[in-house]
Amino acid sequence: MASPTAGTKRPATSQQHPAPASSSNTPCPHDAILNGVNSKELHFCDQLMERMAGVVPIPGEEDFFVRPDTLRRFLRARNWNVDDAEKILKGAVEWRRTNDAIHMDCRWCHDHPGYHSIRQVGFDLQRRPVIYACFTQTTANPTVEDIINHCTYLIENAQKTMASDVSTWVFILDCRGMTLPQCNPKIGYGLTQVFANFYPERLGLVICLHHNPIFHGVWNAIKVFLHDNTVAKMHLIRSKKKIEEEFTKLFDDELKEWLLIEMKLNKEKPLSLSQQTFWKAPIDTKHHDPRGCPSYVKEFVDTFLTNTNSPLSVHKPHPNIVDELKEVCKPLQLHDKNSKLKSNSSYGMSEDECAKCATVGTADPLVDDDSESEEANMSQKFEHIEISKEYQVPSNAERLADG
Numbered sequence: 001m002a003s004p005t006a007g008t009k010r011p012a013t014s015q016q017h018p019a020p021a022s023s024s025n026t027p028c029p030h031d032a033i034l035n036g037v038n039s040k041e042l043h044f045c046d047q048l049m050e051r052m053a054g055v056v057p058i059p060g061e062e063d064f065f066v067r068p069d070t071l072r073r074f075l076r077a078r079n080w081n082v083d084d085a086e087k088i089l090k091g092a093v094e095w096r097r098t099n100d101a102i103h104m105d106c107r108w109c110h111d112h113p114g115y116h117s118i119r120q121v122g123f124d125l126q127r128r129p130v131i132y133a134c135f136t137q138t139t140a141n142p143t144v145e146d147i148i149n150h151c152t153y154l155i156e157n158a159q160k161t162m163a164s165d166v167s168t169w170v171f172i173l174d175c176r177g178m179t180l181p182q183c184n185p186k187i188g189y190g191l192t193q194v195f196a197n198f199y200p201e202r203l204g205l206v207i208c209l210h211h212n213p214i215f216h217g218v219w220n221a222i223k224v225f226l227h228d229n230t231v232a233k234m235h236l237i238r239s240k241k242k243i244e245e246e247f248t249k250l251f252d253d254e255l256k257e258w259l260l261i262e263m264k265l266n267k268e269k270p271l272s273l274s275q276q277t278f279w280k281a282p283i284d285t286k287h288h289d290p291r292g293c294p295s296y297v298k299e300f301v302d303t304f305l306t307n308t309n310s311p312l313s314v315h316k317p318h319p320n321i322v323d324e325l326k327e328v329c330k331p332l333q334l335h336d337k338n339s340k341l342k343s344n345s346s347y348g349m350s351e352d353e354c355a356k357c358a359t360v361g362t363a364d365p366l367v368d369d370d371s372e373s374e375e376a377n378m379s380q381k382f383e384h385i386e387i388s389k390e391y392q393v394p395s396n397a398e399r400l401a402d403g
Contacts, residue, residue, distance in 0.1 A: 117133050
């Protein structure tokens with residue numbers, strides 16, 4: 001794949017990109033225009049579709065498990081082994097049916113605005129949805145249940161912004177403000193398990209910025225359970241030069257500028273009210289809009305209330321943005337940062353160690369290259385941290401397939 005160039009504008013997206021679900025006609029893989037699909041792959045798709053013939057369709061997405069793109073993704077995720085692909089596809093169908101994935105919402109955010117800060121903010125140069133989070137903006141000490149619920153809402157709605165030739169998405173995690181319970185291995189494993197089993201071949205890239213050294217110990221505890229391809233999709237970056245290089249390769253000027261401004265504002269202490277309430281529009285067009293880059297806001301936020309398409313085809317932004325647009329958003333409930341810091345004691349660290357570790361990588365959003373030597377030293381110290389049992393990945397957990 002040719003490397004994208006800086007300054008290139010992404011092609012326009014549209015709410016009409018995803019074809020609405022239909023139960024009247026069962027699509028055949030041979031009818032799809034899929035780049036790079038050879039006759040052998042089509043044969044495997046036919047086999048898998050035949051095995052799904054007796055499965056009861058999911059209400060609202062009756063063609064989900066016979067769509068050519070679905071068949072191919074699940075087959076690719078299991079190296080074209082039809083038996084294995086059948087097993088995970090049937091599991092995904094029942095998971096979607098049981099959890100009503102297409103209607104998933106985040107009650108935690110509705111009840112406590114800002115509980116999760118992760119949200120779609122734009123698209124990269126390949127037109128992949130870009131989903132961003134900064135932990136200084138969140139009020140949550142999350143559990144596996146609520147983070148899976150919120151991320152399912154996000155990715156289900158991100159799919160509604162994707163062109164037919166786009167199949168993956170990009171996550172940007174600004175780790176400034178991250179507490180240990182927020183990055184505990186059990187949450188990371190649980191979320192990756194959902195991606196691997198129910199959204200295979202969807203994860204394009206995860207860019208992790210401003211991570212403190214303790215993150216490396218947690219990351220080491222998680223990655224032994226992950227597929228090598230998934231590990232390779234994780235980019236850990238701290239230096240100003242490398243961040244800007246990565247952003248220039250991946251994003252157009254508009255989104256790159258939005259991200260750099262957003263990160264700069266999120267490092268201010270105290271965090272401004274406008275950044276805490278990232279679901280609110282700025283007071284005027286001269287101010288930064290934390291809801292997303294201008295083109296995303298114009299196409300998917302400003303038009304949300306007036307969109308007349310079928311509700312199942314309309315992209316919903318972050319739940320609190322939706323509530324704010326509907327004028328039903330509850331008041332912000334500020335979290336106690338001291339209690340978040342004390343929660344680090346779950347990892348057997350002293351308060352001094354917690355405070356020192358929490359400040360590494362948080363003083364400046366774009367650190368100089370020479371700071372990476374300090375990070376390396378700290379990372380070695382916390383490479384094998386003691387993690388309390390409640391946060392550990394079970395010792396008998398399975399090694400996951402590629403997400």
